[in-house]
Each structure stands twice: as structure tokens, then as C-alpha cells.
Amino acid sequence: MRLSISHETTYHYQDQVRASIQYLRLTPHDSERQHVLSWQLDLPRPVRAQVDPFGNILHVLTLDEPHDAIIIGARGQVEIDELREAEHESQSAWPFLRCTRLTEPDEALRRFAEQHCHQRRDRTALIDLMQALNQAMIYTPGATEVDTCAAQAFAGAAGVCQDHTHAFLACARSLGIPARYVSGYLYTEDCAHLASHAWAEAWLDDAWYSFDVTNQLARPERHLKLAVGLDYLDACPVRGMRRGGGHEQMHAKVFVAPQQ
């Protein structure tokens, strides 16, 4: 399947921003599952691409002239191999066993993982876990904040794709299975607001398998991968800081459509 993506993020600030810096992970790269046919970023000024610690393509945008808005655009076309379920990688998966503040399992998450997987450490066990988490955490926009950790969201029994993914990572790692956060795009016919998405990958049989808790999908047929990391903070499309500016208003427009 060939997907066409257009993603525009606009930041409006109440006051003038004196200086700002953003880490942008908005450029997909080729892998076994996806082939980038064309891609381009529209930024306030030209920025050279680099590769971040997780192998993602990173742009660091620094603005030191006063500004009251930033528009970040990304668009391109990517060919997805729908039949491929898992991806191989030469880098060791061991680092993805460690927990971060956002993915630290508490006793409740540990027990939940044990209850649904017992001694099993295979793909069907993680699919059961994925489905159980989806039931245990009702998809509820606004129920959590961007810095809500897995344990908090799980305790509140609600969250969005970010929380689902964090809870899944916490469980998988507590079982001794390396797992990582994926941010990217999802093509759906019905609800366009889901286009910017997050899901998990777990390391089984020497390959990364996808687990989309929010959509209960263990086959990444319509998923376009942008970046991976230990948690949201490593993989999120935009992470920035600024001096000044006051209140911020963010608006994102994402369109994902199949090309014939």
C-alpha cells in the first residue's frame, strides 16, 4: 500500500518567543516494512538532518530571532509492505529492557502482566496482554496528560494511545521482554483524528513485532513508522523548549490517504 501523508503543526504564542529549540522526529526512514518514496520538511529555516541515538532521523531546529508562531510541515509518500509482520535489526534489543519514569511498572502492572501471560513469553501471550490492556484502559481523550506515567494511567483505567503503549511497555519489560515505543501515522477510513499515532514493538524470536493496544492490532498493516525509543519522550515527533512566549496554542493537521 502506498500512503500519502501531510502533517502540519502550528504553534501560536501569546507573547514573543526570544529563542526556541526543537528536536524533530518527523522523517521516516527505510526499513524492511516501509520504503520512503519522497519526503520533505517545511521549516522556518533550513536544518541539516542527523541520526539520533535510536537510529531515527532527527532535525534540530534552533530559532533565535523573536517569533510568535512556528509552523512545522512534513509531507511525502511511503510504500508499506502490508504482508510483513516483523522487522529485523542489527542493533541489540537488550537496552529496551530498561524502564524509564514513564514506563516504570508498579505492583499492579506487574501483576496484570503475570495474570495474562503466566509463564508464556511468546507472541500470543503478548496479544492477550494487548487485548486485556485495551479492555482495562478505556480510550478516553483528555483523561491523561502528556507526562502521565504508565502506572497512573493504568490506575485511572483510561488513556490515549500514548498511555496504552506505555502500559504495554511496562508489562512486557517486567516479563523480561525488550519492548519499545513507536510513534508514527496510521491510516484509517473512518476517524482522521487518529492519524498521528503511537504503538509498541516487542522483541520476540530475534525480530520486532508490533502491538497496537489502542486498535487491538498485532499486524501493522496501515502503520507508518516515524521514530522509536524507550518511551514517548524519545520518539515523539516534536520535543522543544523556548525562552519567553507565555501561553502556547498548538494545532495539528494530519492527513493520511492511500495512493493508487
Next chain:
Amino acid sequence: MIRTYYDEMYDGAGQVRPHYREFARWLADTPTELLAQRRREADLLFHRAGITFTLYGDELGTERLIPFDTIPRSIPASEWRVVERGCIQRVKALNMFLADLYHDQRIIKAGIIPAEQVLANEQYQLAMQGLDLHRDLYSHISGVDLVRDGDGTYYVLEDNLRTPSGVSYMLEDRKMMMRLFPELFAAQRIAPIDHYPNLLLDTLKSASPLDNPSVVVLTPGRFNSAFFEHAFLAREMGVELVEGADLFVRDDRVFMRTTDGPKAVDVIYRRLDDAFLDPLAFNPDSMLGVPGLLAAYRCANVVLANAIGTGVADDKSVYPFVPEMIRFYLDEEPILQNVPTFQCRNPDELSHVLAHLPELVVKETQGSGGYGMLVGPASTAAEIEAFRARIKAKPHAYIAQPTLCLSTCPTFVENGIAPRHIDLRPFVLSGKETRVVPGGLTRVALREGSLVVNSSQGGGTKDTWVVED
């Protein structure tokens, strides 16, 4: 139980060891009242110089003076040369280990260290994978903590490859001794150490491929327990002392804000932990770091000393492998001994540890500063049981070692002079060459019988002499 300690000054028969004879003679000849007066003078001078440290875990953030003892720790030069070679050998191997770990991982492929143990370690930094550093150096400034057992054998207790501190006390203690007792330095040949700041600057500059790089010292700020040292070293080297907010990144280059406009920075001697360096890459709540620093670092536009990710090599769970690293990378036998170490992550070693807690010292693999440790022989049954529960809950987070005797050195106490336990931290500088200034920092546990020398736990310091024999 009667323990025999190795005393630095007196041998088993109570005779003064040869390298202490000159000092012992002087001590006997100097009136007690004069010594007491000089000690009061030292306290006053240290107070005036503001040489203090902040206690962690103290809600008031109390600043305290680190007690300074005027009886030096003395090492014969012939003995020092062995220690020096041993420290250099160790730090070389540790730097080679780090370069290997972040590149080919030959030592893992050779089956010497289990992959999971290092790669799943929180101190292993993915950001360093495949990154090439100038001269392949990761730990430019290393502190090797040494202790001596009952027979005087030196053991390495731990390696400090992140932001080892204490060198300012080494330098100030010497200045103080020379000021109070100049006659001691005229009477014998004591190796000088005052060139350390020059060597440090030289080391920092040689960490950069540039001819004359600009160097700064990055401090977390004045609330950090070692702030005095950060300011001291910057001043001694004649470079700027900066906080995160004084630096900024533009187009993957680091600049310092100055009254004359932005000035490029090439080498950062950072006394800030990895997690706080760049809020956009690590801990997002850090107000201490520089946004964008990691990207600039990975573009090789700035040097960090020490490098990011050195903590995986001085982690206590990796420590037991250092002798093997020396054999693997240098094809040499270790000159300095490791303390035998039980890893609680291994079930059979765990059961041994749990059965022998009253005899052992148990430490957290991630701990430092003498916090979160159990000294079995000095603990109550209740303390031991409380620690047992902690170990059982998280075995992989603990290691255990036999309780070493730790050598003693005569020390001024309330009622005259008495032996107190000491350790030694030589500072190893790795640049074009690997160098150590003679001696290092001697810490002394001032409480009678105590084996914990950390300043945060009531330890003091002594001047450390290397004396030609």
C-alpha cells in the same frame, strides 16, 4: 573478634616505618600546644576559604566544613610507583572497554561479560553507540578508590569514571600543610602536586582535535555539594565556570553568553550527571543542562569530559569484570587487586550473601557516596534484617564483599592521637598520555572503628605524601 589492621605509620612491633621517621621525629619535638594552635589556625583558614560541602539528605542544606587532619598519610615512592602503574593500567583498560562496548562489543562476543548485564544497564547510553571520540577516550578524569587490607595489600574498592570529586581537597590540604608546617617540606623530599590544574587543562584540551580549544567548567550550581570544587578548578585553570543557562546551542554548535556576545565552546568539563545534560534528550525536568547539547555532541562539535555513558564501566555490577578486561584488552596481569565480590543477581551467590550478612559489606550497584550500604559487622540485627528484605526484593541491585580491615593512620582526635581508618583516591588523567599526580586524596573515617570514609558520613581528609625512600 580481634582484627589486625595495617597501620601506615607503625609496623607490627610498634616501630615507626622508615618513610615516617622524619615526621615522627618532628612530631615528638613539636610542643603539643603549638600543634593544637596550628590546627585551630587550619580550621579558621578553611572556613575563610569557604571550603565546605553540602550534606545530601539534610533538609536544611547545611554547609559543613570537611574536617582536615594535620597528620599526613605518607607513601614511600617505591610503593607509589606500583600503585601508579596499577591505576594507569586499570583506567586504560576501562577506556578500552568503553570504546569496545560502544562499538564492536568484542568483549561480549568473546563471552567475557554477559550482554544483558551491560546493555540493559541504565548507565549504558544508546546515544554513544557507534560514536567515535577523539583518541577513543571516554573517562578523561578518573578517581580510583584504594584501600589496604590487614597485610598492607592494596585493593581497588571502586572506579569513579563519571564526575569524580575531591581533587580540590587534595590541593588545598597540601597548601595548608605547607603554610602551617613549612619546615616539614624542607626536611625531606615530598613529591609536588600543585601542577594538577595545569595537567587537567592540558588533558581537557587534548580531548579536542582542535589546536587551542576553548574550555569551560559546567556546574549544576551553587547548591551542589561539590560547587566549591567546580569554582576552584575553573579558577585554577583560568577558564570560565558556567551553569547550563549560560550556554546555548545554535545549529548544533555550543556557545557561551558573554557580555561581548556569543563565544564558541569546544570542551566542556562537566560536573553534571548524564541525565541532566540535555532536557530535550534526557530528563525533561532538568533545569541544569543545555537544550540541544546531545545533538551538538553527536555531531562532534563539542567535547564532553567525561564522555556520556562512562557509568556503565564503573557500575558495581561491572566492577568484578575489570581484571578480565585488563587481560582481554592489554594482555597484562592486573597490578592492583579487586576485592572479591558476590553478585546478588546470581542465585547461588545470593544465598551465600544472605547466609553471611553479619560479615559482609553490601552495596547498591548504583549507589555512591556511602549511601544505601550495609556494613555487616558494624550493624545491629534489626538493621541487617531490614537490609535482607531490600536485597531479597531486588537482588540484581546489590553486590556484597568481605569486610576489609582498611589500614589506619594516626589521627588527631579529642584525646590526643589515635589510629583511624583511611582510603586513597588517586586522580588519573587520560589525554595524549595517562598521568597521575603523586598521591591523591586520603579520606579518613573520624569515628572510632568506622570504615566509612565518605565526607557525607563524617569523614575527613589528610594531606597525602609520596616520599622518596
